[in-house]
Amino acid sequence: MSAGTVFVVDDDASMRRSLERLLRSFGYAVEGYASAAALLERLPATHLACLVLDLRMPDIDGLDLQRRLAARGDDLPIIFVSGHGDVPSSVRAMKAGALDFLIKPFDETVLRAAVERALDWHAERLASRASLEALRARFETLTPREREVCWEVADGRLNKQVADRLGTSEKTIKVHRARVMGKLGARSVAELVRIVDRLRGA
């Protein structure tokens, strides 16, 4: 079981309370909010968490909140719950990255599985985010020349080609490349290419 926080947003107090209780009984930390606005004030969450979100709410509804979180770059995983088997809404939610769409009423096991999946997903996200941060930190230690060499090598050029483009000797390039690989912790050129891809993609 992943330890993590489950945010519950539902304008129906009774529904919200029942979800909180159930989720708490699974051993999660639970925070309930009566509206999307209240949650937005609380976020962003830096730790492992997921969001159980009522699709239909006054003012800001579930899909709206999903959009706002995405706009903020918040990748908090979302499990939608809805009383309606409203297909268009669920499709939109899933396309926008929702992890699950539960139709009320749902069994505890369904909810638990969905939350587990969401937390796992979030854990992964958190982990990958953490490794990327580490890579970035290492990349920051490169000199400007070393970064140039790094991009050229990652683009698949040979030392000689790089030396020609940068107007220096092949020997100098070799020295820079060794430093880059050392600083970034890459044991082969292939590994370096992967690291650079991650940095670029982020």
Added chain:
Amino acid sequence: MLACHSAAASPQPDKRILLLMPTETGVPWRSSLTSALRAFLEGPEHSVLVYSEEVDLARLRESGYAARLQQWLAEKYRDAPPDALVVPAPQSMLLLAGYAPAAWRDVPVVTVHARQQAAPPEWPGGVSGYRASFDVRGTVEEAAALVPGTRRVAVVSGAAPDERQRAADLITDLRDLPGLEIVDLGALEFNQLLARLRALPADAIVLHLGLRMDASGRSFATDRGMEAVAQASSRPVFGMFEALIGHGLVGGRIFDFEALGEALARVGQRLVAGESIDRVAFVNADFSRSVYDARELARWGLDPRQLPPGAELRNREQTLLDQYRWGVFALVAAFLLQAGLIVALLVERERRRRAEFKARRSLGQLAHLDRVAAMGELATSLAHELNQPLAAILANAQAARRMLAAPQPDLAEVRASLDDIVDDDKRAGEVIRRMRALLRKEEFQPGPVDLNDAVSNVQRLVAQDAERRGVTVALELAANLPPVHGDAVQLQQVVLNLFANAFDAVAHCPAERRRVLVRTREQLAGAIELSVEDSGDGIPDAHLKQLFEPFFTTKGDGLGMGLSITRSILELHGGEIVAQNLAQGGACFRCVLPPYGGARQARPRPAAAQAA
């Protein structure tokens, strides 16, 4: 044809009948007889010429008068001899041979022959007519029946020779009446007569045979003489002359001279028409009928019930019916008309009541279908509203079960779960109750209905729908709103339909403009008003009129019955609904309903309630 033609070409010469009257003009019966006779003969049917001569032989008895009369008559009628003679008095008939010109010997005679006389007179041209006379005996018999204890009959008559003769003839009819003494007062001077009449004994009655001249030779107009006689007499006066009635005569067997006149004319007409005198029989006839004066009966204290059956009662004390016959008829007719009208109205009312009942029932069925349809449209929202508590109940129940499975269960939290379960169950029950309240299919059940309750109930029912459609609903319900008179289900349906209508009206508006405002208030006059305002685009003027017509709809999927049913329901409740556009945009549906118990029923004011 030919005969007809020749008859038309040469018309028959006029036939002539000569009426030979015995006495002078001014005798009352003479004119009735003459006019009846003339009316018959001179009518368009017969057109016989009637001539009339005053013979007056009774008074002018000097020798030579008859001869001169004969000469004069012959001269007068030389070129126009009569075809028949009518001699309506026995005396004149007896003397006819003495004054009729010789040329008339072969002319047939129609006469009336008094029964008291032995035999009808002979005449060369033939005699026909009636054997009839004054019913003096019948008169006395009826009088005796009317006046108990009658022993004497005092007979009043004139002193002229013909009067004496007639009186004597008439009195002979009375001779054999048992136990009656006849007292003849005919040969007296008038004042003596009156004195005798004043002193009549209590067992007497008076028989008046007509008085033209008294013993002193004084003449009397018939009615004047009668009045004096009646005034003087201490006993009731009976007689046979119509003219005496109304002048103090109690009544009697009155001789009908009109009938006699017509009867004589009939015979005369047959004779001049060419019928042979031999074939026109001389017959017995009775021209008398019982006629009495009610006022005189009353004056003498005589009992009208003693009158013979069929007797005519004149001058009767008029009853209300006699006096105001037409008024009474009109009144009765008016009553009958009114009664008829009332019955008709009752029948009509019953018919209407039935029709109304039927209309109400069919409205009820229609309204029910409309509600079912409306609930169908709400189904998604209602499902959600039911789902919400169900989902919460499930989650709470499973949470509680898990909590109890823990080594040290948090019982307070378990209790909280159970409390929430109970609340949610009630919540679900409430949704179902509200739904059922609207889907109920019942007869119209009027009673006091709180319109505010109806609005809140329906508002809760449509709340989910409103939320789903993004419509903001605001309620402004008047405090202390008096109840209206009506059926709760149908009135909720009105609210539901107006809600649905308003939701549709704002459906295409931008989210911030989807507003519906429902208000209740008591009007000054006591009626209760419900208004539903929306912030839509309003109703096009062209639609305002048809808005409440059945099957009028602007929606692609609508049946167009909602507003029509709404109006029908309101009309059934004695209310009305109007739609209007608001100045600020949007439409307003305003319903007005009569208060429960009518406007008279005073409602305790809140202040008064508090004071109490």
